[in-house]
Amino acid sequence: MYLEEEISETEIYGKVESIIKKGGYLLSIVCSDERALGEDFVIRYFFREEGIKVLKLCVGTKFPSITSLCPAAKNYEREIRDMFGLVPEGHPDSRSLMLYPENWDPSIHPLRKDYDGKKPEFKKYGIYRYKEVFGEGINKVLVGPIHAGIIEPGHFRFSLAGEAILQLEIRHFWKHRGVEKVCEGKNPEEALRIVSRISGDNAVNISLAYLNAVETLLGIKLSQRVSYLRCVLAELERIWNHVRDLGWLFMDIGFPLPAQHLFSIQEQLMRLNKVITGHRFMFDAFSIGGVNVKIEDEEKRLIDKMLTLVEKETKEVERFAIETPSVRDRFETTGRIFRKTAMELSLCGVCARASGLKRDTRVELPYLAYKDFDVNVPISEQGDVMARFMIRVEEIYQSVNLIRGFLENLPNDNAEKQNLLFPYSWSVGNAETPRGNAFFFVMLDEKGNIYRLKYTDPSFRNWPAIQYAVLGDIIADFPLVNKSMNLSYSGNDL
Amino acid sequence: MFFLLKRSFRVKTEDLKVKHKKVISLFIREVDTGSCNACEIEVANLNNPYYDVERFGIKFVASPKHADVLLITGCVTRNMLIPMIKAYENAPAPKFVLTVGDCTAECPYFKDSYAVEGPVSKHLPVHVHVPGCPPEPAQVIEGLLKLSHFADKDL
Numbered sequence: 001m002y003l004e005e006e007i008s009e010t011e012i013y014g015k016v017e018s019i020i021k022k023g024g025y026l027l028s029i030v031c032s033d034e035r036a037l038g039e040d041f042v043i044r045y046f047f048r049e050e051g052i053k054v055l056k057l058c059v060g061t062k063f064p065s066i067t068s069l070c071p072a073a074k075n076y077e078r079e080i081r082d083m084f085g086l087v088p089e090g091h092p093d094s095r096s097l098m099l100y101p102e103n104w105d106p107s108i109h110p111l112r113k114d115y116d117g118k119k120p121e122f123k124k125y126g127i128y129r130y131k132e133v134f135g136e137g138i139n140k141v142l143v144g145p146i147h148a149g150i151i152e153p154g155h156f157r158f159s160l161a162g163e164a165i166l167q168l169e170i171r172h173f174w175k176h177r178g179v180e181k182v183c184e185g186k187n188p189e190e191a192l193r194i195v196s197r198i199s200g201d202n203a204v205n206i207s208l209a210y211l212n213a214v215e216t217l218l219g220i221k222l223s224q225r226v227s228y229l230r231c232v233l234a235e236l237e238r239i240w241n242h243v244r245d246l247g248w249l250f251m252d253i254g255f256p257l258p259a260q261h262l263f264s265i266q267e268q269l270m271r272l273n274k275v276i277t278g279h280r281f282m283f284d285a286f287s288i289g290g291v292n293v294k295i296e297d298e299e300k301r302l303i304d305k306m307l308t309l310v311e312k313e314t315k316e317v318e319r320f321a322i323e324t325p326s327v328r329d330r331f332e333t334t335g336r337i338f339r340k341t342a343m344e345l346s347l348c349g350v351c352a353r354a355s356g357l358k359r360d361t362r363v364e365l366p367y368l369a370y371k372d373f374d375v376n377v378p379i380s381e382q383g384d385v386m387a388r389f390m391i392r393v394e395e396i397y398q399s400v401n402l403i404r405g406f407l408e409n410l411p412n413d414n415a416e417k418q419n420l421l422f423p424y425s426w427s428v429g430n431a432e433t434p435r436g437n438a439f440f441f442v443m444l445d446e447k448g449n450i451y452r453l454k455y456t457d458p459s460f461r462n463w464p465a466i467q468y469a470v471l472g473d474i475i476a477d478f479p480l481v482n483k484s485m486n487l488s489y490s491g492n493d494l
Numbered sequence: 495m496f497f498l499l500k501r502s503f504r505v506k507t508e509d510l511k512v513k514h515k516k517v518i519s520l521f522i523r524e525v526d527t528g529s530c531n532a533c534e535i536e537v538a539n540l541n542n543p544y545y546d547v548e549r550f551g552i553k554f555v556a557s558p559k560h561a562d563v564l565l566i567t568g569c570v571t572r573n574m575l576i577p578m579i580k581a582y583e584n585a586p587a588p589k590f591v592l593t594v595g596d597c598t599a600e601c602p603y604f605k606d607s608y609a610v611e612g613p614v615s616k617h618l619p620v621h622v623h624v625p626g627c628p629p630e631p632a633q634v635i636e637g638l639l640k641l642s643h644f645a646d647k648d649l
């Protein structure tokens with residue numbers, strides 16, 4: 001279990017400052033309505049610092065904003081204002097985040113326990129003010145929410161001087177489905193089905209983070225075999241995600257040949273997923289304490305063949321990118337995220353590693369079979385599209401080796417199950433998805449159902465960085481920068 | 495380099511349950527109204543060499559103003575309701591709606607949410623629905639061919 005340190009409103013600045021000075025960074029901020037449990041609203045701050053550091057703050061109607069100290073906290077605090085109606089004092093942005101004033105009554109806060117589930121009338125309650133840039137010759141380009149490609153909705157506003165981008169403002173949460181509220185009251189097994197549908201292409205790794213939290217709470221000890229098999233699926237997912245992402249990078253610089261080549265590999269990988277789990281995205285491959293996957297000798301051969309192919313083809317694509325001047329011209333120095341920005345925004349995943357931060361949950365907070373294997377974390381200092389491209393390539397090689405290692409050492413043992421329930425106690429779970437760290441906070445009630453569930457997607461942390469990455473680039477580079485980070489809209493919007 | 499496509503894996507016209515008519519070509523605008531992105535990915539996969547949907551005369555276009563068909567995925571969130579309706583209004587008539595994935599119809603997972611306003615059929619006329627979570631690309635192609643038969647009759 002995690003030790004929480006109870007702090008008061010006056011202490012919080014000092015505490016957060018000292019954590020950040022020591023190199024800690026924000027994992028998530030979780031608010032929960034515990035008024036029925038004899039507390040107030042409780043806000044828990046999770047920092048990564050030698051394990052996980054938890055600060056607990058009990059609040060009534062308002063709380064001190066830490067955004068000025070820790071810019072990564074900005075959207076969490078806006079979210080808390082929308083969902084619980086608590087006011088972050090001193091916050092630089094007073095606009096709502098997920099609940100749009102265009103259709104939602106701002107006096108209703110759905111994650112409060114006393115919210116009756118009634119939707120307010122569908123009408124305009126207010127307006128959302130975008131940030132404006134004024135000046136001679138400044139023009140604006142508005143994109144979305146519905147985009148030209150086959151992708152998810154989001155609204156982007158560019159302010160341009162000629163072709164150069166002066167400012168990009170993003171408005172997200174078009175796809176806000178209310179996942180956290182939907183999970184409340186469900187039993188952990190039902191919630192698992194919902195959780196795997198938060199962001200379909202990362203279903204396996206997100207589910208692992210959730211299971212990590214829930215199984216700790218239920219006191220379930222996994223068999224070695226299950227934990228190895230789960231990691232095999234997690235790495236298979238990483239490979240097909242990265243292969244697809246590399247493909248899109250080529251697509252966006254007008255190089256369909258390598259792109260379609262990579263998409264064919266993606267297709268074969270997804271078909272392999274179907275062979276071993278019965279589903280192309282490996283949805284519902286897990287159950288609490290278990291895993292439903294068929295990996296016998298025949299499947300092992302198939303996987304091995306596929307891995308050999310992936311390795312060979314990735315090498316070819318890597319060589320192609322390095323040796324083709326027009327590719328390097330588009331990839332290099334485009335979309336730079338500097339290390340300082342990455343630190344301040346607490347980035348994770350590929351984006352953090354490409355900007356020189358050694359962050360990988362598999363190494364920082366090892367779980368499942370990663371405890372027994374060494375994971376090398378590839379790092380680059382450049383922070384540009386090329387760096388993110390190369391990190392993905394390296395990670396494909398790494399995942400191939402990991403899967404080989406897991407399958408060679410696959411243990412045969414049976415689970416020892418023990419079920420203990422700690423009513424109203426909570427736990428957190430982490431996992432490294434292809435996009436970065438996925439974080440779950442789960443609290444169960446006395447019947448063992450979900451009382452509060454909070455999920456932080458790597459995309460939620462990394463989206464703000466794109467506003468810095470594009471500065472000074474031309475607008476035609478935006479799709480490329482966007483794809484190089486490849487963030488999820490549905491995971492972000494929840 | 496770069497010729498990996500295994501012919502035997504390619505989805506053949508003969509294997510599809512719905513026959514392809516050579517007369518009608520469909521231009522599609524994809525509108526995501528709150529999916530988990532798996533449905534999007536399967537729709538995007540229609541353009542990979544294994545499915546190559548353009549050989550049926552089916553093409554994805556950038557704007558609803560160029561489209562005959564709106565291909566809708568997702569559970570229609572409150573925030574996406576107006577953009578979805580606007581996209582529909584902006585498509586020139588005659589226009590057709592194809593819904594892809596369970597989320598667009600019965601929505602087993604999110605229908606009780608405060609933020610969901612689905613199903614799509616509550617707001618727009620739906621011509622063909624492709625069930626599945628997510629449906630596989632071949633099923634989506636079948637849905638599109640069915641729609642082309644439908645459109646053929648209607649024109």
Ligand code: SF4
Binds near residue numbers: 595597
């Ligand atoms: S139908 Fe299934 S796969 Fe498609 S968006 Fe809904 S949950 Fe995702």
